Amino acid sequence: MVVYADMLFLENLLANCFILKLTSVMSGFPSTLWRILLSASVGSLYAVFAVIYQSNPLIASLLVKMLISMLMVLIAFRVRNTTDFLKRWGIMLLVAFMLGGCTYAFSGVLGESMLTYGGLMYISPQGVLKAFLFAAGLCIILVRPIGRILSGKAIREGNIVRVNVILGKRSARFNALIDTGNSLIDPLTGYPVMIVEAESVKDIVPPDVYNFFLSSKVSDGQIKDEINPSWKSRMHLIPFKSIGRENGILAGFRPDAIRVLHGNSFKELRNVIVGICGIKLSNNSRYTALIGPASLANI
Structure with a gap:
């Protein structure tokens, strides 16, 4: 043959x-x-x-x-x-x-x-x-x-989990919905992205960075020079597609640590990017973030 x-x-x-x-x-x-x-x-x-x-x-x-x-x-x-x-x-x-x-x-x-x-x-x-x-x-x-x-995880689609994002000596705690629809990946690192309402992390990021996250400058696809260099190394710009928006850009950052309440203790997540959105994710405010299964794979 x-x-x-x-x-x-x-x-x-x-x-x-x-x-x-x-x-x-x-x-x-x-x-x-x-x-x-x-x-x-x-x-x-x-x-x-x-x-x-x-x-x-x-x-x-x-x-x-x-x-x-x-x-x-x-x-x-x-x-x-x-x-x-x-x-x-x-x-x-x-x-x-x-x-x-x-x-x-x-x-x-x-x-x-x-x-x-x-x-x-x-x-x-x-x-x-x-x-x-x-x-x-x-x-x-x-x-x-x-x-x-x-x-073999008890964490399932539709569950709401407690999340703790740590940045330096500051931390932000909020609830996140486990959503299989969130398959967003940072193309530079290949890390999964947890989508978080901006208000939930307002207290742990510098004001200029927070304002940049919510500004129209994000859509330019560039991190501006006025951002502190130590923060620019943490920041990521993630392209995404959604209904009515073909070429969107989501700004995010890489925290020092992310911990999720699993059972009676917090488990640390590795290699997860926090993506910042300026809209409400829940009508009743039961959760302020969306986390995909890929982010929880290492628990």
């Missing part, structure tokens, strides 16, 4: 991007598009070399495959410690096994012949493309329920 390197690379690139994106959604660990593409490209290049040099048993060995998968995780996600790495790696393997297993099962049900070469499965039109598409659809349906089961 003739295997074209460009087609093999492209097929693996698309499949790897899909796996990494599902891993991000299932685990609640965000990732940027360029990281996913770079990681998927590494895995795809390995697949090409594994076929070209299939006579070399080392390249196709289980050890090398594990090392490549580990490298893909390190490239795709920001890893701060061993626990975070193992979570991401384990979920990525689970997603890959789930996708491959479902593809194999659907190929049998649909009566399509499985094409393999060099230990790799092909999803080209003459292979198991239809089965792969069915498997991908099933994985998309199952990804969030499985993610909730794996997380």
